Amino acid sequence: MTLEEAQKQVDNWIKTYGVR
Incomplete structure (x- = not known):
């Protein structure tokens, strides 16, 4: 999984x- 996907x-x- 790439950072973009995450x-x-x-x-x-x-x-x-x-959640923020």
Whole structure:
């Protein structure tokens, strides 16, 4: 997994969990 992929997942996380 590349850093870009990880960042995309994290972005999805924030959208799903609303963690900021």
